[in-house]
Amino acid sequence: MAKPRIAVHKFSSCDGCQLAFLNLGEALLQLNEQVEILHFLEAGMSDVSADVDIAFVEGSLSTPDELERIRQVRANSQYLITIGACATSGGLQALRNLDGHHDEWRDAIYAQPEFIHTLKNVVPIASEVKVDLELWGCPVNSVQILAAVRALLFGVAPVDDRDRVCLECKRQQTVCVMVTQGTPCMGPVTRTGCGALCPRFGRDCYGCYGPSETAQSETLARRFAGLSLVPDAIARRFLLINSQAPAFLQAGGVFYRSGAEDPRAGDQDD
Amino acid sequence: MTSRRIRIDVPALTRVEGEGSLRLEIKGNKLVELGLSIFEPPRYFEKFLEGREAREVVDIVARICGICPVAYQISALNALESLSTQAVSPWVQRMRRAFYCGEWLQSHALHIHLLALPDYLGFDNAIAMAERHPEEVKRGLKLQGMGNALIRLFGGRSVHPVGARLGGFHHAPSAETVADLVEKLKGAQEDARNLTHFCASLPLPDDPQSFICVALHHPDHYAMESGEIHTSTGLVLNAAQFEQHFHEHHKPDSTALWSDLDGHPYLTGPLARLNINHAQLPDFLQARLQEIGFQLPSSNMFHSLIARALEIELALHEAIRLLDEYAYPDAPYNSLFLEPGIGFGMSEAPRGLLWHRYALDDQGLIQAARIVPPTSQNQARIEEDLHRSLSRFGLNHDEDALRLRAEQVIRNYDPCISCATHFLRLEKHET
Secondary structure, eight states: OOOOEEEEEEEESSSTTTTTHHHTTTTHHHHHSSEEEEGGGGBBOOOOTEEEEEEEEEEOSSSSSHHHHHHHHHHEEEEEEEEEEHHHHHHHHGGOOOOHHHHHHHHHHHHOGGGOOOOOSOOOOGSOOSSSSSOEEEOOOHHHHHHHHHHHTTOOOOOOOOBHHHHHHHHHHHOOHHHHHHHSSSSGGBBSSSSHHHHHHTTTOOOOTOBBBTOOOHHHHHHHHHHOOOHHHHHHHHHSTTTSSSSHHHHHHSSTTOOSSOOOOOOOOO | OTTTTTEESSSSSSSSSSEEEEEEETTEEEEEEEEEEEEOOOOHHHTTTTTGGHHHHHHHHHHHHHSSSSHHHHHHHHHHHHTSSOOOHHHHHHHHHHHHHHHHHHHHHHHHIIIIIHHHTTOOSSHHHHOOHHHHHHHHHHHHHHHHHHHHHHHSSSSOOOOOOOTTEEEOHHHHHHHHHHHHHHHHHHHHHHHHHHHHHHHOOOOBOOOOEEOOOOOSOOOOSEEEEETTSEEEGGGGGHHEEEEEEEOOOOOSSEETTTTTTOSSSSHHHHHHHGGSSOOHHHHHHHHHHHSSSBBBBBGGHHHHHHHHHHHHHHHHHHTTOOOOOOSSSSSOOOOOOOEEEEETTTTTTEEEEHHHHHHTTEEEEEEHHHHHHHHHHHHHHHHHHHHHOOSSHHHHHHHHHHHHHTTTOBBBTTTTTTTTOOOOOOO
């Protein structure tokens, strides 16, 4: 049997999710025995238009060129897997969607703003093309990537673990930071996958894996109010790394700034 | 020959962090066009930091760069903590340096093995290189893994670690965990030494050129997580004075905000650091310089590879020194009260100086932020270097040779395009 062919593509991002491959150590060399890596610029493979079995996509869409490029990637790939918060929900940079102030921001930073070609809103990959599997996390880790590759190698559907961080804390017998210290923690509404890193370090989860299944965001927002967080502080908890994930956007939007404006992203382009 | 006209397009540079392209046009024996373009769209971090709480900044700025999140966290903490009248504890100072050593180790090992070495050994990528040079590649991946383990010790994970906070760390590792890791780090020292010898034995081009070096300097040790700016032109500046001499420009015919030092391009990064601070290398590394016959200061940019190998040895040595005397602290942080005002901070990211400025209001919210990453500082130097290096190399070489040399020159700077938050893509008349 021919080795499955894979590609790793980067869009607007920090490069951190690609490190789930590059930090594999010797397992990176073993992975190469099981699959053929055709395109992965940072690792030195360049064949952007190669037909592949699996395309891994890091980053969000924020320019007209990126819209073009993702359509091409989709057309060339049997499976398309988004890796990380940027590709899956828009990521941290989608915070610029909230106020719709993109043009002002651009003009404030760049002396020649006419050279900047960006979309008005940062959007996740799935807003433009069909995505077969979403791997959440900021960043995703190597375990998630390898599990997805193995599942596809064996022809089975990858497991989509949508449990809450809270449950992971219980399994690990981690002391609850919200109950014991009154720290406003996003664990009750955030998807697991990190291993409950933050509560294990005695701090609040900040939601980097995005919403869990049946996230009770409004309930948690009320709980935060009970911990005497002001409305803006509540909004900041939900509107951070996965601000455009509907379960977070809705809860955060209620408390954002005056709350009068609808902070949800429009879809018009520059 | 005089009528020769070639155009070299490298539409997607490989083995750099982030995405960019290179365009060269040679007419006769002259380089008539040289463009290093950057694909990365701006992500506007400085703008959406506005209105966020000071405590959130470390978790936000880490996301500017997946390869050097620790540098972003520490520069931000240095800036914000300067707004407090209290200082962080000596334990926190030492452990932050150990944490930072992890990032130098990880980033330098990744750069040398996955990004730079294939050029010198004649491969397209490290995976192909591993078939012929398995031991060298495995040694590199092991050193990279050591760096990641060190970051995880304090940060829980090596990309976007979660342990750093205002006043210290959220969590102190147990003495047993630290002792286990120290043993492993000691076991990697021989690998690191062999790596330095290996890098020094490579046939690196000999291409001296003059440039200004800029690096942090600390009176007590080789500067990494703190210090004052020293330049090879004799300036000594603290973080608050940075903007008096360093300026960023948005050039219309370029793709990025460029920095200059009083109007001149300059180098930041491992070779600049070694050139400025080599007298502070510990004795065993002074001996190593003799063994490999490495003269400092060096004006050969290709020595950046050796500089990274030496800094890997230094980072291992420093981490072991700091952690050998590890004691579990009474508290991993102290709560600092931040006064409203403007805070400046900096540190030496693996690829160079990383400077931050934050204005904090009386509600404890960020009013304004400015971040100057190392790659935008090196940008002018890279183009200057490309111009002269390619001309000196000989523009009569064939396209492949010219392209390889150009890419090697660029990789010497280990540019992190994702990191350069200001970078943008310029639409320009293409052929």
